[in-house]
Amino acid sequence: MGVQLTFDHAVHFVNKPEQAPEELAGLGIHTVNGGRHESVGTYNALTYFDLRYIEWIGIFDPKLLPPHQDTQRYGLVDTLAGDGYVEGLSRIALRTEQIDELAEQLAAEGNQVIGPVDCSRRRPDGKLLEWKLLFAGLPDEGLPLPFFIQWNDSDEDRRAELTANGTITDHARGPITLDYVAFTVRDLGKTVSRWEKWLHLEAGEAVYDDYWKGKKQVISLGSFQLVFLEPDQEGPAREYLQSRGERPFLVGLNSGQGGSPEQYVNIHGSFYHLK
Template sequence: MGARLTFDHAVHFVDKPEHAPAELAKLGIHTVQGGRHESIGTYNALTYFDLRYIEWIGIFDPKLLPPHQETHRYGLVDTLAGDGYVKGLSRIALRTEQIDELAAQLAAQGLEVIGPVDCSRRRPDGKLLQWKLLFAGLPDEGLPLPFFIQWDDSDEARRADLTANGTIADHARGPLALDYVAFTVRDLQETVSQWAKWLSLEAGEAVYDDYWKGKKQALHLGNFQLIFIEPDLEGLAWKYLQARGERPFLVGLNSGLDGVSEQYVEVHGSLYHLR
């Protein structure tokens, strides 16, 4: 049995994170300003669904971005490096309370592992947030693996703090839950089998999806799903695969309410499934 993993957050690159609260309010989604990662030149806004969240990240000073070095191969810097970056979903983070055990588990399977690395960010209210990050992968991988996070505070303490300061709050659209992220891939069978093995997750049945025009399969992370789609005909999934490669392209938000209209909305280069 490997280290226990839960979904933590999705990283979505935007030009101006400070615009996210007003933009998402039009969809009935509560979002707050985050803070700055002063040492690497990035800043964010945050949309929480209990402890799962979306990080809307942008650059405030390109000169502070870490150089594109071997030590950042499996981090986010590869996406940020250069004169610009592609807007949209980029990576997901999985949460663990056993990050050292997880590092050993991934290394034992032949993956290159970087970390755990100590990180921190000071919130606008002055509180210092601290966490550890772990990165892993292979040089020739297609879809980048999630990165892994271990927060210094417990889930209970974080939930109470984030609720008290208004970061976790009701959404005008209803009691939304972030319940899946979907990825475009070029080889469904290989990707799902590798992720299932590396992350000790159970895979569902592979099926053909007429809406996405391709094969689809899910990995189960408790009541959360990682969905992989290998499109074989031109359509939305094909478009995102051609434009952005093997990356997350879709986030599912579920109100759990009967009679709610279902829609796919494009937000800064990626799709959000509202239902």
């Protein structure tokens, strides 16, 4: 039995996070400015769906970025391109309350493990948020494992505070849930078997996705799904794999209303499934 894991957030790099609240309001999605990671030169905006969220992150001072090997862990390595960033989804984070045990578990299974590392961010209202991060994987793993986070505050306290300050609130589009993240991969079987082993979870059967034109498999984390897609025909998913490599390419959002037609929209370099 592995450590209990919950989906926490997806990291999406954008040139100007401060523009995200206005941009996403046009889709009926509530977003707030987050704050700065002062020691590493990044800042963010945040879109919450209960405690699952999307982090729209940018760089306010490239000179403060950590060394190359550290930026690679955070998924920052491919964002720098000329005077701007390569925008798009980069990594996901899974939440745990057993981060030290998880570090031992992943190391025992042959992974290179870094952390837990103490981290913090100061919110615009001045409050200092603190958490621990854990990175694990192998240099040749293809699709990188998620990184792992343990918040200093409990889920109940975080939900109450984020609701009180307006970060978690109703979306104009409806009571949206963040249901899945999909990844483009080159070898479906190899990738899924590695994630099954390291996350101590079991995938469903491989099926064909007619829309994205490729084989896919799903690993479930409770009501949340990790979807792995190996595209085998020309189309947006294959183009994404060729240009961005093995990484998240799609986030599924569900308003549960049934009134609006579902749609796939490209938001700053990656896809969002709105229904």
